[in-house]
Amino acid sequence: MRCRGLVKVPSTSNKYKIFLRLLIAADRVQFARLLIEIKVARSISIPEAPVAVEGSEATVPALSAAPSCQLNTLPPLRGRHVNSRLSHNMARAPAVFYVLLCLLITERVLSNKARNVLILLADDGGFELGAYGNKICQTPNIDALARRGLLFNNAFNSVSSCSTSRAALLTGTPSHQSGMYGLHHGVHHFNAFDNLTSLPNLLRQNGVYTGIIGKKHVGPDDVFRFDYEQTERNNHIDQVGRNITHIKLLARDFLANANRDNKSFFLYVGFHDPHRCGHSEPQYGAFCERFGSGEPGMGTIPDWAPWYYQWDEVQLPYHVQDTEAARRDIAAQYTTMSRLDQGVGLILKELEAAGHKEDTLVIYTSDNGIPFPGGRTNLHEAGVRAPLLVASPEPGARRNQASYAMASQLDLMPTVLDWFGISTERAEDNEVTHGDEPKSLLPILIKEPAYSEAEAVFASQTHHEVTMYYPMRAVRTRRYKLLHNLHHAMPFPIDQDLYVSPTFQDILNRTRSKRPLPWYKTLRQYYYRPQWELYDLRRDPAELNNLHGKPSLTEVEAELRARLQSWQRRTRDPWRCAPAGVLDHDQCFALDNGLAD
Numbered sequence: 001m002r003c004r005g006l007v008k009v010p011s012t013s014n015k016y017k018i019f020l021r022l023l024i025a026a027d028r029v030q031f032a033r034l035l036i037e038i039k040v041a042r043s044i045s046i047p048e049a050p051v052a053v054e055g056s057e058a059t060v061p062a063l064s065a066a067p068s069c070q071l072n073t074l075p076p077l078r079g080r081h082v083n084s085r086l087s088h089n090m091a092r093a094p095a096v097f098y099v100l101l102c103l104l105i106t107e108r109v110l111s112n113k114a115r116n117v118l119i120l121l122a123d124d125g126g127f128e129l130g131a132y133g134n135k136i137c138q139t140p141n142i143d144a145l146a147r148r149g150l151l152f153n154n155a156f157n158s159v160s161s162c163s164t165s166r167a168a169l170l171t172g173t174p175s176h177q178s179g180m181y182g183l184h185h186g187v188h189h190f191n192a193f194d195n196l197t198s199l200p201n202l203l204r205q206n207g208v209y210t211g212i213i214g215k216k217h218v219g220p221d222d223v224f225r226f227d228y229e230q231t232e233r234n235n236h237i238d239q240v241g242r243n244i245t246h247i248k249l250l251a252r253d254f255l256a257n258a259n260r261d262n263k264s265f266f267l268y269v270g271f272h273d274p275h276r277c278g279h280s281e282p283q284y285g286a287f288c289e290r291f292g293s294g295e296p297g298m299g300t301i302p303d304w305a306p307w308y309y310q311w312d313e314v315q316l317p318y319h320v321q322d323t324e325a326a327r328r329d330i331a332a333q334y335t336t337m338s339r340l341d342q343g344v345g346l347i348l349k350e351l352e353a354a355g356h357k358e359d360t361l362v363i364y365t366s367d368n369g370i371p372f373p374g375g376r377t378n379l380h381e382a383g384v385r386a387p388l389l390v391a392s393p394e395p396g397a398r399r400n401q402a403s404y405a406m407a408s409q410l411d412l413m414p415t416v417l418d419w420f421g422i423s424t425e426r427a428e429d430n431e432v433t434h435g436d437e438p439k440s441l442l443p444i445l446i447k448e449p450a451y452s453e454a455e456a457v458f459a460s461q462t463h464h465e466v467t468m469y470y471p472m473r474a475v476r477t478r479r480y481k482l483l484h485n486l487h488h489a490m491p492f493p494i495d496q497d498l499y500v501s502p503t504f505q506d507i508l509n510r511t512r513s514k515r516p517l518p519w520y521k522t523l524r525q526y527y528y529r530p531q532w533e534l535y536d537l538r539r540d541p542a543e544l545n546n547l548h549g550k551p552s553l554t555e556v557e558a559e560l561r562a563r564l565q566s567w568q569r570r571t572r573d574p575w576r577c578a579p580a581g582v583l584d585h586d587q588c589f590a591l592d593n594g595l596a597d
């Protein structure tokens with residue numbers, strides 16, 4: 001396979017000379033082989049659960065009698081009421097598997113072995129990764145991490161905006177329930193509710209040494225407190241979020257503290273790459289790709305060897321127009337990806353040097369989709385579908401494999417708590433207690449769950465910037481997505497950062513001057529959306545063919561709608577009556593504004 005489009009330039013040289021063309025490694029992550037069956041376990045199965053009516057709950061007697069694994073944090077294993085999706089999944093799973101799982105977990109907690117977690121969070125990072133099939137953008141370090149662990153092909157953000165997504169990741173709570181309705185900084189000024197239980201607070205209470213390096217972007221401080229904080233609050237964001245040499249040294253410092261105190265640790269590294277910076281620091285380029293590049297006046301980052309790409313050979317995402325301006329924008333993003341990728345490599349080396357390669361769960365993901373039209377701030381796929389790599393050091397863990405299980409970033413908090421063997425009782429203050437609730441992903445690291453059409457993830461967005469009020473709610477199963485644009489008559493808002501980008505300016509200019517725009521939508525279509533959008537993602541991954549109201553899908557749509565509403569009710573969504581009604585004392589009262597359907 002030829003690796004096209006790649007130009008590597010030494011940081012000291014200005015000559016854009018190709019001197020290296022790489023072959024794509026042959027041992028790519030295997031996308032096809034998924035269902036590894038444990039033959040012995042298959043012969044014993046739990047009877048099918050009664051089919052639950054939407055919103056109601058079904059008890060699964062077989063489960064109450066089955067493994068009483070008190071140490072596990074998965075609610076179903078405590079023999080509680082479980083919702084239809086979970087009971088469905090559990091009912092299909094082999095009983096022996098759960099018994100083994102309980103034994104594993106019990107042994108793990110009793111052996112008191114050190115266990116740590118490292119979260120590597122990209123900022124607006126997408127699928128510009130070799131591991132996810134991008135053939136041009138070179139990310140050898142992240143690809144190596146993917147080979148060491150499990151690659152999720154169906155992982156989703158619960159919201160497509162920075163602060164809200166980070167708050168959701170750190171509390172397991174959707175944005176409408178956390179109170180973090182939009183961006184935290186400056187005039188936007190959003191904060192989560194004071195009564196929320198966050199992952200770092202819970203871990204600190206349980207004796208885990210917690211650290212954050214890089215972008216924090218959530219508040220209030222008391223709700224999100226880490227023992228070790230090197231963030232934009234006490235540093236320049238570029239130093240803690242983009243200067244990978246500086247980040248490496250901070251990680252070394254944190255790990256030395258953890259080792260000195262002989263403590264389990266949780267380290268959250270919030271890279272600011274590959275976020276745009278044309279709005280805040282245009283002197284460094286659209287993606288800050290020149291910051292520390294070694295070009296005159298840009299400074300150097302000793303550990304970064306930037307990679308440069310030819311604009312005409314980037315791998316264009318389907319939601320970005322095929323023009324030189326947009327392609328150059330993507331090429332700049334790729335260069336910034338090389339800084340993120342090498343940063344990930346440095347942190348993993350520090351982890352190993354500190355003696356923690358074999359006892360640390362490593363998670364790589366991104367807070368929201370890429371900052372291009374159709375991406376960040378949208379609940380369409382390019383806005384919420386996220387890379388998710390989870391590498392477990394456990395001997396039985398899946399490696400160099402892909403999972404198609406539906407995973408939400410709301411699942412990360414229960415996953416980390418499960419890893420540390422901490423009960424989620426206190427986390428349940430966050431009110432997500434029944435139904436389609438967040439779940440630990442650890443069982444998936446051991447075995448691919450049986451395929452289920454019933455698995456779903458949810459998304460909820462209200463603001464990005466304070467001016468960008470555009471509430472949306474969505475439910476996504478493996479096949480379908482139902483998206484509700486609550487205030488659909490308003491134009492879809494555009495954030496400052498996207499507005500000044502070469503890609504959006506190009507769309508504007510071409511639309512204004514009526515020049516050809518080789519894009520998947522018109523600007524008008526992008527701004528004005530219908531109230532309901534229903535997509536069959538198997539047939540229509542770009543979400544271009546709205547099937548809302550299609551007679552053959554009446555039942556599918558009604559089911560998704562009921563499920564979305566039920567999730568909104570359970571998570572106390574203040575918007576659950578919008579736009580057709582007003583909420584009062586947990587009831588919706590009609591407005592007769594013609595939007596009831």
Ligand SMILES: *[C@@H]1O[C@H](CO)[C@@H](O)[C@H](O)[C@H]1NC(C)=O
Nearest residue numbers: 112113114115261262263264
């Ligand atoms: C560190 O803690 C573990 C238990 O968590 C214990 O077995 C070990 O002896 C401790 N090491 C030191 C040097 O204190």
Ligand SMILES: *[C@@H]1O[C@H](CO)[C@@H](O)[C@H](O)[C@H]1NC(C)=O
Nearest residue numbers: 243245246291292299300301
């Ligand atoms: C990055 O950090 C290193 C170490 O602190 C420093 O020497 C270097 O000048 C920094 N680079 C930039 C571009 O700020």
Ligand SMILES: *[C@@H]1O[C@H](CO)[C@@H](O)[C@H](O)[C@H]1NC(C)=O
Nearest residue numbers: 179193194195196429430431
């Ligand atoms: C947390 O605070 C919010 C806002 O005041 C409130 O609506 C919610 O019910 C509170 N949750 C709990 C568990 O107290």
Ligand SMILES: *[C@@H]1O[C@H](CO)[C@@H](O)[C@H](O)[C@H]1NC(C)=O
Nearest residue numbers: 325501502503505506507509
């Ligand atoms: C768009 O038009 C403006 C004004 O004519 C111009 O300054 C700018 O360079 C153009 N941008 C792009 C990306 O074509």
Ligand SMILES: [Ca+2]
Nearest residue numbers: 123124162367
């Ligand atoms: Ca972001």
